[in-house]
Amino acid sequence: MVRVKINGHEHVLQTEPLARLLDVLRETLGFTGTKEGCGEGECGACSVIIDGELVNSCLIPICQVDGCEILTVEGLAVDGELSLLQQCFVEYGATQCGICIPGMLMAAKALLDSNSCPTRNEIRAAIAGNLCRCTGYMKIVDAIEAAVAAKLEVK
Amino acid sequence: MSVGTSVTRRDAQSKVTGQALYVDDYRLPNMWYGATVRSTVPHARIKNIHYSPNFDWSQVVICDYRDIPGRNLVALIYDDQPLLAESIVRHVGEPIVLVAAPSKELARKATRYVTIEYEELPAVLTIEESLARKQKLFGEDNIFKSYTITRGNVDEALASADIVVEGTYRVGHQEQLYIEPNGMIATVQADGTLLVQGSLQCPYYVHRALKELFELEDDKVVVIQNTTGGGFGGKEEFPSVVAGHAALLARKAGRPVKLVYDRSEDFIASTKRHPAIIRHRTGLTRDGRLIAAEIDLTFDGGAYCTLSPVVLSRGVIHALGPYNCPNVRISGRVVATNTPPNGAFRGFGVPQAAFAAEMQMERIAQVAGFSPVELRRKNMLREGDTTVTGQILNYSVGTAQVLDAAIEHSDYLNKLQIYRNQTGSKRRGIGLSLYYHGSGFTGSGEEKIKGRAAVEFDKEARIRILTGSTEIGQGTRTIFPQIVAEELGIDLAQIDFEESNTAKVPDSGPTVASRTCMVVGSVVQKAAAALKAELIRRIALSCSLPEEGVSYKRGIFYHQDQPLMTLTEAAARFCQHSPIRTEARYSSPPGIKWDDASYTGDAYPVYAYAADVVEVEVDMDTYEVKLISVLTVSDVGKAINPRLAEGQIEGGTVQALGYGLYEEVFWKDGHMLNTRLTNYIIPTALDIPDLETILIENPYPYGPFGAKGIGELPMDGGAPAAVAAIANATGAFITQLPATPERILEALCQSKHLSDSL
Numbered sequence A: 001m002v003r004v005k006i007n008g009h010e011h012v013l014q015t016e017p018l019a020r021l022l023d024v025l026r027e028t029l030g031f032t033g034t035k036e037g038c039g040e041g042e043c044g045a046c047s048v049i050i051d052g053e054l055v056n057s058c059l060i061p062i063c064q065v066d067g068c069e070i071l072t073v074e075g076l077a078v079d080g081e082l083s084l085l086q087q088c089f090v091e092y093g094a095t096q097c098g099i100c101i102p103g104m105l106m107a108a109k110a111l112l113d114s115n116s117c118p119t120r121n122e123i124r125a126a127i128a129g130n131l132c133r134c135t136g137y138m139k140i141v142d143a144i145e146a147a148v149a150a151k152l153e154v155k
Numbered sequence B: 001m002s003v004g005t006s007v008t009r010r011d012a013q014s015k016v017t018g019q020a021l022y023v024d025d026y027r028l029p030n031m032w033y034g035a036t037v038r039s040t041v042p043h044a045r046i047k048n049i050h051y052s053p054n055f056d057w058s059q060v061v062i063c064d065y066r067d068i069p070g071r072n073l074v075a076l077i078y079d080d081q082p083l084l085a086e087s088i089v090r091h092v093g094e095p096i097v098l099v100a101a102p103s104k105e106l107a108r109k110a111t112r113y114v115t116i117e118y119e120e121l122p123a124v125l126t127i128e129e130s131l132a133r134k135q136k137l138f139g140e141d142n143i144f145k146s147y148t149i150t151r152g153n154v155d156e157a158l159a160s161a162d163i164v165v166e167g168t169y170r171v172g173h174q175e176q177l178y179i180e181p182n183g184m185i186a187t188v189q190a191d192g193t194l195l196v197q198g199s200l201q202c203p204y205y206v207h208r209a210l211k212e213l214f215e216l217e218d219d220k221v222v223v224i225q226n227t228t229g230g231g232f233g234g235k236e237e238f239p240s241v242v243a244g245h246a247a248l249l250a251r252k253a254g255r256p257v258k259l260v261y262d263r264s265e266d267f268i269a270s271t272k273r274h275p276a277i278i279r280h281r282t283g284l285t286r287d288g289r290l291i292a293a294e295i296d297l298t299f300d301g302g303a304y305c306t307l308s309p310v311v312l313s314r315g316v317i318h319a320l321g322p323y324n325c326p327n328v329r330i331s332g333r334v335v336a337t338n339t340p341p342n343g344a345f346r347g348f349g350v351p352q353a354a355f356a357a358e359m360q361m362e363r364i365a366q367v368a369g370f371s372p373v374e375l376r377r378k379n380m381l382r383e384g385d386t387t388v389t390g391q392i393l394n395y396s397v398g399t400a401q402v403l404d405a406a407i408e409h410s411d412y413l414n415k416l417q418i419y420r421n422q423t424g425s426k427r428r429g430i431g432l433s434l435y436y437h438g439s440g441f442t443g444s445g446e447e448k449i450k451g452r453a454a455v456e457f458d459k460e461a462r463i464r465i466l467t468g469s470t471e472i473g474q475g476t477r478t479i480f481p482q483i484v485a486e487e488l489g490i491d492l493a494q495i496d497f498e499e500s501n502t503a504k505v506p507d508s509g510p511t512v513a514s515r516t517c518m519v520v521g522s523v524v525q526k527a528a529a530a531l532k533a534e535l536i537r538r539i540a541l542s543c544s545l546p547e548e549g550v551s552y553k554r555g556i557f558y559h560q561d562q563p564l565m566t567l568t569e570a571a572a573r574f575c576q577h578s579p580i581r582t583e584a585r586y587s588s589p590p591g592i593k594w595d596d597a598s599y600t601g602d603a604y605p606v607y608a609y610a611a612d613v614v615e616v617e618v619d620m621d622t623y624e625v626k627l628i629s630v631l632t633v634s635d636v637g638k639a640i641n642p643r644l645a646e647g648q649i650e651g652g653t654v655q656a657l658g659y660g661l662y663e664e665v666f667w668k669d670g671h672m673l674n675t676r677l678t679n680y681i682i683p684t685a686l687d688i689p690d691l692e693t694i695l696i697e698n699p700y701p702y703g704p705f706g707a708k709g710i711g712e713l714p715m716d717g718g719a720p721a722a723v724a725a726i727a728n729a730t731g732a733f734i735t736q737l738p739a740t741p742e743r744i745l746e747a748l749c750q751s752k753h754l755s756d757s758l
């Protein structure tokens, strides 16, 4: 039995202990926003945040997250209102096909949670484990930078 | 004003929240999962298929070619590719047996209990072996298709040329590498209708393939496109195979079957960019004018023809680059080998041709001592000039504008000088490319398919766009509404977009060939204009007015200058019982002529043009190349949505830089060796600097509001510009892609540069 908190809600799971977190999220719990692009930790499409840390959910056996708090893309918007990062992704044209975007958003969130004022290079480094074949990364970096700027303004 | 503004994407909200559903996100009731048994040898006769007694076969369903009710082939150009191998396999990864099971794991497990017994045949694995006819694979000469373009007298011109420069260029495979692997779900409905949904670019290609495989009438096959996680051509023709397999299993299992590839299987099974060998012999006058060009291209088609003839044709037509030359002979052929079939990939033959053409310009500049800019300026196509196929370019030729802007914004000339003859351990270099890409299908292609699109106007005065053109990330679902909003002078919020479903939308032709915005966009615009005309007709009739007296502007109908009724009132009046639907078809611009037999005439309605300047830094100890800056200037005709247009160009440019610097497929005995993202390397956010993207608008009179096609353009110029920059930095002139550290070292060893410095 594995107990996890996903996007703020408790789940008690009876699953095979070595099942991949990615499959449990997608298949068992229906959080299909988390994507699979490679299944071996190289593309970042499956990125989620576990206890504040960015991880590839395709590499994590479910037994390892017992007692953890997990954030997926579905947990970013609150009551239907997009988070600042999501808004910036929309506004700056950061999405094309969109398959990498949930992972990108999680990587960006993990960065912003630990560094309130990253440079463009730090942003690039933070999403270097997330492959995007559509955008050339430019507008994704722009969007994250805009979110940083907007956040600083609020403060 | 809608066209020309960067409205946000319609699908952005669903994509940032994780709500957008891709094929693997669907789970239908009672659904099973498919898996594929593939050939492990490049060429063999199948002697036997063993199903191990150590597996309980009653829990799964198995299909082979005998389960196909219609003809066992993937309908495309030549009808040579079976959906499932029968007695012969022609490449590693060729599908032979399919399995469906209640779980993905069980389906995959079952495939490991199937053993294929082969009698191996000699395999042809390279272009050279195919041309030498080591083994007959296709026809008498292994050539799927060849083309020749001739203009003037190239032999005489070469003989009289002051300068003759030769060059041979090679490129290998490139994988499209959409981040979402291929996948389909098939269901057979109670009335026998075959319903297939999945990741794809061209619903009507899949529709046609399924009809033939299963001998079904038009309305008994329904194809729905789910949100698609990237295509780049890789989901143009290949999804027909996946759909056919899923459908075969679903029929036999009597339940929905999902077939989704994992990354390695996608690498092994799916089509890639054609490798090519391209030779140039160019004759020039003393002052640097091109007077003769002899170009020879050989593409590796792989085991089956797929779309190779059309890929080759585009490569051949673009082989000289955007330059004038009165005497030309271009010969191209695509050959069969026992490697997996190659197919559509953004650029479609041009990235290969453009790499060779632009490196040849660089070589000419180097050998004859011309400035790379002056050489291009002197020879580039301008308005009124004639292309290799005899097409007179009457409008929208942006070569001078893109080149001038690129030079100016990059300080190219200055840096080119400064970077020559560096001695440090880190050396910078700058490189230039000038290129073009024909928008829409080649030759008579658009005339043959005459793409259709429609709009529907309902009683709430909402407008629905119906088209077979799909959204694959490039922005179809955002720019078509912009075009309709502009045509009708109404708010974007009034416009809907029908789902991509063959039962609901007309065949607009495939979503390929940089044709969606320019070609289908103009048809959508026409359909909206037809709606206007139809409403005017009805209003005139019901108000007993002459049609000529009724006009429309921004949501209001007028009689002479008096407002008659609004669009909303017209909707209430005429659409109470059913919506009004108007449809339009593509027709070529006036004066377009193409002759398939002589391969002459207007190859494309128009070309888009671009110039790239790439700056690199090469580490002279490791030969690693770091990108310092990348500038792209593109003549797009008109940017319907500038931000989306930039996004296309940025993404395409990065794919092109991947092609130029990193991406390589390694082979051994017909097997792809690097079938993982750990060893097939594409650019990451850290490899790519900030991109500078400049749009130039040189309107095309017959595109929607002047737009040209730009989807593929940015794929053509990044590789030669990056490789030219490496040459500027190091003196290493690389003729084979990708320009890896090993190739830089190799080129340095060969060049004089090194011996001088020793």
Ligand code: FES
Binding pocket: A035, A036, A037, A038, A039, A040, A041, A042, A043, A044, A045, A046, A047, A056, A057, A058, A059
């Ligand atoms: S699917 Fe987990 S990193 Fe690619």
Ligand code: FES
Binding pocket: A094, A095, A096, A097, A098, A099, A100, A101, A131, A132, A133, A134, A135, B179, B229, B230, B473
């Ligand atoms: S938007 Fe398509 S992979 Fe990133």
